[in-house]
Structure formats: C-alpha cells, structure tokens
Amino acid sequence: MRKLGDTGRQLAPISIALSRQRGYGAHVSVALSLDADRFLLFTASPHGSRAVLGLRPGAGCSFPPLNEETTMAITLKQYWKNRDVEYANELTPTIMANAKETVRRANLFLKRYHDATGATAPDGVNSGWRPPSVNAATKNAAKNSPHLTAQAVDLSDDVEAIDRWIASPEGLQALVDCDLYAEAPKATPRWAHLQTRAIASGKRVFNP
Known part of the structure; x- marks a missing residue:
C-alpha cells in the first residue's frame, strides 16, 4: 500500500473506468474510485469539462x-x-x-x-x-x-x-x-x- 509522504496516511487503491461516446455531444468520462463509498468523476465534452465527487448508493457521507x-x-x-x-x-x-x-x-x-x-x-x-x-x-x-x-x-x-x-x-x-x-x-x-x-x-x- 502506498503512503502519503511523512503523514503515514495510506492511500486506497485507485481504479479507473473510461467511457467515451461518439456523435453529437460526444464526451469522455473517467471515474476514479477513491474507496468503497466515494469516487471522482471527470467528464470532458466540446462544451467544457468538470470534476464531481460522487457517493455510491448507501454511502454515509455529507x-x-x-x-x-x-x-x-x-x-x-x-x-x-x-x-x-x-x-x-x-x-x-x-x-x-x-x-x-x-x-x-x-x-x-x-x-x-x-x-x-x-x-x-x-x-x-x-x-x-x-x-x-x-x-x-x-x-x-x-x-x-x-x-x-x-x-x-x-x-x-x-x-x-x-x-x-x-x-x-x-x-x-x-x-x-x-x-x-x-x-x-x-x-x-x-x-x-x-x-x-x-x-x-x-x-x-x-x-x-
């Protein structure tokens, strides 16, 4: 397991899922799994890009x-x-x-x-x-x-x-x-x- 510098904190394994749609409004989405509850979703399209922190169903986080x-x-x-x-x-x-x-x-x-x-x-x-x-x-x-x-x-x-x-x-x-x-x-x-x-x-x- 990797560690963050001198903090001693451990990083959860990160998995990446890539999807792409073609045609009008085509976009690319990359989902990075942070842990069992949270993930980061990056999307890019001709109209712009954004990053969103998401929660899986039932995750207890505010x-x-x-x-x-x-x-x-x-x-x-x-x-x-x-x-x-x-x-x-x-x-x-x-x-x-x-x-x-x-x-x-x-x-x-x-x-x-x-x-x-x-x-x-x-x-x-x-x-x-x-x-x-x-x-x-x-x-x-x-x-x-x-x-x-x-x-x-x-x-x-x-x-x-x-x-x-x-x-x-x-x-x-x-x-x-x-x-x-x-x-x-x-x-x-x-x-x-x-x-x-x-x-x-x-x-x-x-x-x-």
Whole structure:
C-alpha cells in the first residue's frame, strides 16, 4: 500500500473506468474510485469539462454546504450575469439572500437530475435575477415575476432534457424534496424554469 509522504496516511487503491461516446455531444468520462463509498468523476465534452465527487448508493457521507466555491452545477456568477454590478444600486440584502437560496436549491435539484439520468453536459443559466427594467424588456415576462426578487432561475435546456425529467415521477419528487416549483415544459422551450416562491395552488408544476 502506498503512503502519503511523512503523514503515514495510506492511500486506497485507485481504479479507473473510461467511457467515451461518439456523435453529437460526444464526451469522455473517467471515474476514479477513491474507496468503497466515494469516487471522482471527470467528464470532458466540446462544451467544457468538470470534476464531481460522487457517493455510491448507501454511502454515509455529507457534502459541505453549497456555495459558489463548492457548487457542482451552476454558480452565483452565472446567476447574476453581471447584473449585481451593472444594477448594484437595485440590489438589496433580501435579493442577495434569495439568489443564494435559489442557486442552492437549483443545485440540489440538478444533482438529483444528473445522478438519475447520467447527463454530463455542463449546466447553464439563461436567466437569473432581473431588475425591473430588464424584466420589462423580457418577452412574455410576468409583471410580478419571481425573477424580480431572485426567487427563480431559468436553466439552459436546449434539448428539453431537464423538462422531460421534471415531468417524470422521479423529477416531480425531486421538486418536492428540494422545495421547488417548475413552469410546465410546454411554456419553457429551450429552458427549464425553477422557482423557490410557492404557488397558491400548491402544484409543483404549473402553467404560468
């Protein structure tokens, strides 16, 4: 067994599994087994690359709180789209807190999505916080949109993969577990709308 320098700590044997898919959206995945419970998954595609620490089913381990540094999916920087700088005079402590919570819950949801579907494409944000002037200029945006208060995010979903999963029993349960609400897929072509603000009807998937 190998040892780490002078620390005396032993390294678990590392196994590597390599997979490759061809065609549109081709990607390469490399999984490194760290121990009986944990593994590192590295993926690379024409759209970018990322590394994720994963747990095998039943593994007893907790992740650190999601924040901009530990996020496995979207970041606050993606969410703000520089509007926190351009519209700094309209940014309030409540909006900032809402944005962090929206990103946190969205990432919990996206982790469930990636784990369930095996999707490896990097996640993106089509729309995050919208100051009033931005919301007014956004086509079909509701006047009282939760984007105004940073309680919603539109995830990039060009091929409607996230929307399809939202409509599945597993996706609906993920909405409940992450305390999120989603607009009906027919209303969100090329994106998936998630929000933390509750709907009066209580429905997790609703028509805007």
